[in-house]
Amino acid sequence: MHQLAESPIVRPEVLVNCAMSPDGKIATKERRQVRISSEEDRKRVKKLRSSCGAILVGVGTILADDPRLTIKGEGKERNPLRVVLDPRGRTPDEAMVLDDRARTLIVTLEATDKVWNGAETFRCGQDAIDLDELMGELARRGVERVMVEGGGETIWRFFKAGLVDRYFVYIGDRVFGGREAPSPVDGDGFRSEDAYRLRLVSCQRCGAGVLLSYEAERDG
Ligand SMILES: NC(=O)c1ccc[n+]([C@@H]2O[C@H](COP(=O)([O-])OP(=O)(O)OC[C@H]3O[C@@H](n4cnc5c(N)ncnc54)[C@H](OP(=O)(O)O)[C@@H]3O)[C@@H](O)[C@H]2O)c1
Structure with a gap:
């Protein structure tokens, strides 16, 4: 658990994990899911998911990929909370993330009144989802570690809020190209003087690709 900036509230540790092509894309120009990870990397991701209390994605990933966000072979109680x-409120009623294989929390703005069968809702923020408030809520629910899996807009919001503690990026062996293809961190981007500082912890070959592991470099 980590302290929220300028607040006594503790928050979960935030891990970002994604897979990209050697040219820095997390999907093709059609913005559709594509296999980037090797078999070895999928095993690593499964282990990492198991070590987390929650797995989080943005609605763009739900609409593009319709992921289930569960760990194969795990029952409802042992699967992390899906966030x-x-x-x-754009998540379709038939989205896989609403199945009964794990609990799901959909986070909306305060003014959104949509509800879903198969998910709890948490409303926070007026113009954007307040990630500090959400982290406090997850901590209250006993979540000690959150894995943010994408996409690029959502990962950007976490970097922008200063919440990323560890960053894992798997680099595969297929080039996709395309100026419209998403990258691990999209959004507005930082100016060079504000760039988020990371420290490389390890670099290891993993099947046909390589896994880079970083942690946030914080002052003090
Ligand atoms: N290779 C990988 O590891 C990997 C993993 C996951 C996804 N992907 C790819 O990533 C692409 C999707 O990425 P994406 O950037 O388009 O979508 P995304 O990050 O999944 O979702 C972005 C949307 O989430 C909402 N959102 C996220 N954070 C918010 C905040 N703090 N406050 C308010 N709203 C917030 C916004 O919804 P509204 O638009 O409704 O405002 C935003 O447009 C797909 O192509 C998918 O295949 C790749």
Whole structure:
């Protein structure tokens, strides 16, 4: 658990994990899911998911990929909580993330009144989802570690809020190209003087690709 900036509230540790092509894309120009990870890397991701109390994605990933966000072979009680950042309530009622294989929390803006069968809702923030408030809520629910799996807009919001503690990126062996293809961190981006500082912890070959592991470099 970590302290929220300028607040006595503790928050979960935030891990970001994604897979990208050697040219820095997390999907093709059609913005559709594509296999980047090797078999070895999928095993690593499964282990990492198992070590987390929650797995989080943005609604863009739900609409593009319709992921289930569960760990194969795990029952409802042992699967991490699935968290979807969906400010305006765009998650389709038939999305896989609403199945009964794990608990799901859909996070919307305060003014959004959509509800879903198969998910709890948590409303926070007026113009954007307040990630500090969400982290406090997850801590209150006993979540000690959150894995943010994408996509690029959501990962950007976590970097922008200064919440990323560890960053894992698997680099595969297929080039996708395309100026419209998403990257691990999209959004508005930082100016060079504000760039988020990371420290490389390890670099290891993993099947046909390589896994880079970083942790946030914080002052003091
Ligand atoms: N290779 C990988 O590891 C990997 C993993 C996951 C996804 N992907 C790829 O990533 C792409 C999707 O990425 P994406 O950037 O388009 O979508 P995304 O990050 O999944 O979702 C972005 C949307 O989530 C909402 N959102 C996130 N944080 C918010 C905040 N703090 N406050 C308010 N709203 C917030 C916004 O919804 P509204 O638009 O409704 O405002 C935003 O547009 C797909 O192509 C998918 O295949 C790749």
